[in-house]
Amino acid sequence: MGLVEGKVAIVTGAGANIGEACAKMLSANGASVVVADINAEGAERVAGEINAGGGTAMAHAVDLGDEASIAAMVAAVMERFGKIDILHNNAANTGAAQMTRDAALLEMEEEVWDAAFDINTRGTMLMTKHVIPHMIAGGGGSIVNTSSGTSLLGDVLNPAYAASKAAVNALTRNTAAQFGKANIRCNAVLPGLVLSPVARAQMTEEQLNLIQRHVLLPRESVADDIAGVVTWLASDMSGFVTAQIISADGGICHHLPHYADMMDMMAAAQG
Ligand SMILES: NC(=O)c1ccc[n+]([C@@H]2O[C@H](COP(=O)([O-])OP(=O)(O)OC[C@H]3O[C@@H](n4cnc5c(N)ncnc54)[C@H](O)[C@@H]3O)[C@@H](O)[C@H]2O)c1
Known part of the structure; x- marks a missing residue:
C-alpha cells in the first residue's frame, strides 16, 4: 500500500520541476493526481507520463491569478474524482522575467510586487478557499503549501518573492487554525536551492558555489527531496502534524552566519 493510497491530490505548478516530482x-x-498548471503542455506531458506508467492523472490548465479559472478547475476535479483529499499549493511566479525585476527595493515596480503576491500568496489562498469546502464535506484533508527559505531570512535579492512567501507561512498557520477542527491539516515546506533548470538558468556557477558552501549536507538538493516531505505531509503518517513551517533545505537557513567561514578557518588551521 502506498502512503496516500486511494486519495485524490491536486498539485499546482505540476507541469515542471518540483511540482512534477511531487x-x-x-x-x-497511490494517489490519483490532478496536474494543474498554467503551462497546459507541461501539465499534459506530466499527466501523460503518470498515466503511461500505470498511475491515474488528469491534466488541467489553470491560472492561479484568476479565481474563475480556479473555481472551474475544482469543479472539473469534483466531476472526475468526486472528492479532494490533498492540495499541494506548489506553483509560484518564478519565471526569469519576474525574478530579475524583483531586486532593488528603490526601483521596485508596483506590477512586479503585485505579480509576486497575486500568484504566490493570493493564488494559494484562492485554491485553499475553493478546495476546503470539498475537504470538509469529505471529512478532512491535508494542504501543503510550498514556501521558501527566503521567507525566513533577509537577502539582497527578490524582496517581493520573499515577502510573498512569508505571507504564505502566515496563511499556512491561519488555515491550520481555522480548519483544524474540520480535520484539515495545513503545513508549509520550505525548499532551499533546488537545482531545477529554471533555477540554474537564473544563477551563475559562482552564485551556486557561494550558496552550496552554506548547505550543511554534502550534496545539492533535488526535487525529490521536496517531494518526499510533501508526500509525508499529505499522508496519514503525519496525521498529528499541522501549522508547521518545515524546512527541507539541507540546513542552509539554520546555522550561525559564520558557519562557512569557520569551516574554512578550521580546514586552513589543519593545513
Ligand atoms: N527551485 C528552487 O530552488 C526553490 C527554492 C525555494 C522555493 N521554491 C518554490 O518551490 C515551488 C516550485 O519551484 P520550481 O523551482 O519547481 O518552479 P518552476 O518555475 O520550475 O515551476 C513553477 C510552476 O508553476 C507554474 N505557474 C506559474 N504561474 C502560474 C499560474 N499563474 N497558474 C498556474 N501555474 C503557474 C509554472 O508554469 C511552473 O510549471 C515554487 O513555489 C517555488 O517558489 C523553489
Missing part, C-alpha cells in the same frame, strides 16, 4: 511521487504512493 505529482509523480504522490502517484507512485
